[in-house]
Every structure is written in structure tokens, then in C-alpha cells.
Amino acid sequence: MDPTSVNLIDILPFIAVGFAAQVVDGALGMAFGVISNTLLLSLGVPPAAASAGVHTVETFTTAVSGISHALHRNVNWKLFLRLMIPGVIGGALGAYVLSNIDAGTVKPFILGYLTLIGVYLLVRAFHYPPHNKEPKVVEPLGLVGGFLDAAGGGGWGPVVTSNLLVQGATPRTTIGTVNTAEFFLTLTISITFITQLGFAAFTLATIGLLIGGVVAAPFGALLAKRVPAKTLLALVGTILTLTSIYGLYRALA
Template identity: 30%
Template sequence: MVHSAVSAVESFYDAYRRRLHLWAALVGLTMIAILLRGALQDAGWLVISGESLATGSLLAVFVAALACEYLDSSLGMGYGTTLTPLLLLAGFEPLQIVPAVLFSELLTGLAAGAMHHRDGNIDLLRNREARRTFGLLATLSAVGAIGAVLIAIKISAYWFSILIAGIVLTMGVITILTARRRIRYRASGILAIGMVAAFNKGLSGGGYGPLVTSGQVVSGVPAKHAVAITSLAESFTCAVGLGAYLVLKGGIDWSLTLPLATGALLSVPIATATVRHLPEAVLRRAVGVLTLVLGFVLMAKLLG
């Protein structure tokens, strides 16, 4: 019995090490390809039509997306919230950033959901509660993304953002205080937090993950399930937002979108494995701390 358990653990860690080595090899090969592309272009041996990023910028965007999506797929928050300000500081325009982030989050959300299922963090096929939670959040996301556009001109974005920051801070405190408690599942809590998060996403383009992940945990959803469900629900929200953008604007800056999507997608397999290894209480506390940090940063930015 004991021997079988030890063998199972060893087999699991062998599989994890193989995934880690494969992941490192893919990341390394991608970075080499980026550097090689720059060298060939500088030597005049490679001609790229249209606008393209310089090699240094391309590599920086790839690494930033890799790091931010690892954070997002591990804890259910932080990709758009962290990456968008970094890209703005780097000199990119908002109309370049928003559709690129939405497109990459659409892909990574679907990939993260599939990998969370494969790694055993959630079972959407057998877990009725998880399917119900995803269904509620996805429906509210679509309604919120469209509804927010219709009412944005009537609501003060500043005071709405202040309210969101306060809610994020509250969710962070509650999540930390209840990290070791098993909370009864409440669909009403999912409905309330999903509606607020959907409107926040529609009005500001960010802040979805902190509210939805911590809100699920506070409403009784296991932390590992909450992270996986947030990834899937946010991908649905991004699909709606990207569709609206394409209808209104009709184009995407692929020079920024491709390195973002590549870096983000490569982070997913190692991020979902990280979630599998973390104990429930540790994961819930990490979600709470990160929610608090993001809430403080948002409040400081609004009041500064």
C-alpha cells in the first residue's frame, strides 16, 4: 500500500519534471528565434513587410506576457491589470493594447481551462457546481460587457472605479480571514460578484480576475476551482469584448498581438501545474493577498 503510494508520487513528479523541461525548452527556443529574427533582419537577410517591433521590444513583450499570464493562470488574476500599465509605460497606444490583450486572454483562458481540467484542479464534466458557476459568470459577463457600453456615458467612471477598488479590498480581507474555513456554496454570491465584475470589465477593461476569483472563494467555491473557472469565464468575456471592438474598429495590431499571445500561451502549462501543487489554504491566502495588493494599487492610483 505504502509502496504504491510512493510510486504514484514519484511518477507524478517525474511527469511534472518532464513538463518543466519541455516548457523551458520551448521558451528558450522562442527567445532564440526572436533574437535570430533580429540578427537576420539587421543583416538584411530577412525582410518583413509592414510594421514590426524591434528585437528588444519584441523580446520584452514576450517575457512580460509570459510572466503576467503565469501569475494570472496560477492565481486567477493579474494579466490585464499588470500588463496593460506596463505596455502603456513602454509607449504603446491604448487602441493597440486593448484588442491585443483581449485576443491573448481569449486564447489563454481557454487553454488554461483545458489544462486545469487535465491537471485535476477542476472537473467541469462531472462537477455540476463548477459548471453552474461558470454558466452564471459567462452569462453575466456577456450581459455586463454589452450593458456597460450602453450605460458608460451615464455613470461617473471615477466613482465607479472607487467603488470597485473598495470591493476588491473587501474581498481580499474576507478571503484572507476565511482562508482555513470551508464556506457553504452560495449562488447568490456568484450572481452579485459576477455582475459587478462584468460591468467593471466592460467599463475599464480590467479588474475582472480579482473580483471573480476572490468572490467565488468568499461564496464557497474551492480556490482551485475558482482559478480555473475565472480563466474560462474571462475568455468568454474577452470574446465578447473583442467582437465588439472588431465591429467598431475593424482591426488588430498583430505586431503586438502575436508576441503577447505566444508568451501568454507558453506560461499556461507550468502555471496550472503550480496550482495543482499548492495546498488549498495557501492558494486561498495567496488569492487574498494579491487581491489586497491590487486593490491598494488601484485605490492609490485613483486617489493620487
């Protein structure tokens, strides 16, 4: 990429994609990768470049998002440690075995499962408030979510956030905690990928996503704090259901 040939008109669409995707992800604890990848592909970015770029950008956006959530007191630090450590281990394992495992084989089953979880969360939103509970199954979620995020190109938010909510965790602190822990996961994955790809992932699309995502990160944390828990639950269910159905369609097509 020749920096002298870049102008604002070229980069604006990618800034807009990054901004929109990060507002949703910061507020609901998922979907930056799904939204960014889908929109980048529709703008003509090659699949490999889109995936590498999104993972690189997420290192920066999750850092800003995590700080914002912490400042708004959206983070449960005990839950954060229980998620972050196994998440990093799972992410490192997933990045290491990426070239030896066909993640596409199991992807339709994962997406089908996430679709059902999304529908369940929608049903629960209409019967809110539930009894808020401290989630019991945490470390395995972090391990699986981290592994899938690295090996399958995404999955941390949908797998971890949705399953914690199913266990009765409070939406606001769950979303904030999952977003904050994700920084350490994406940093681990990105370091692994950069050692293999160099800095070729920094394309025009990556720079646009980075600008839009970093600018939007504080807004997502603010929305998670201000939006009522019932509404957050319904929005998470809606986004998870729609993105999982779309992903399932593409995987089976």
C-alpha cells in the first residue's frame, strides 16, 4: 500500500464499517468480527486480507473498549480473571493448530447452536427480569471461546457472552467483562499471526477499521451502562440469531 496514494474518500467506507461494528460490539459484547468481515467482503476486500485485518484491529479496539468499560464500572474483575486466563490459553492453542484443523467442518454445528442460544435469549428478554446469578461454568467457556476465535476466525463474544447470560449473569457487567478480557485474547492471537504474516495485514481497509473502531469504542461502553438490562438482552439475542443464521447459510451454501 502506497501511503501517498491514500485519500479520505478511499478510506471513509472502512472507517464507517469500523465505527458501526465497534458500537454494536462494545454495547452487546459481540459481533465486531462478524459485522466487519461481512461488510469488508461486500466492499470487495479479499477474505484472507479481511480476516487478518480484523484480528489486527481488534487488538486496538478491545484495548480502548476495555478501558472504557472499566471507567464506567461495567467490569466484574473476579469474572474477568476467570475468563481471561483460559481465554488466552485457548487463543494460543487455536492460533498454533490453525493450519492443521479444518475449522469449516465444525462451523455449521457451532452456528446452529448459537442460533438456538440467540432465540432462547430473545425469549428470556420478554420474561425479564430473571434471577441474576453468579455463573458457574466460566473457565471452560473462556478456553473454548478463545480457541474458536483463533482457529475459526471468531467466536469469543457469541460463545462467551451468550452462555454467561444463559446462566443468569447480569447483562451490563457480563458484556463489559467479556469485552475487557478480549483484549488479552486478541493481543495473543495477533502476535501469533503477525509473526507469520509480518505487517502485511495493515492494508487500507485495516487502517480505516482501526480509526472507526477506536473512535467508536467509548460509545459502546456508555450504551452498555445506560441501556436497560432487558433491552440489552433482547438486542444480544437479536444480533446473535441474525448473524448466526446468516453465517449458517453461507457455511452450507
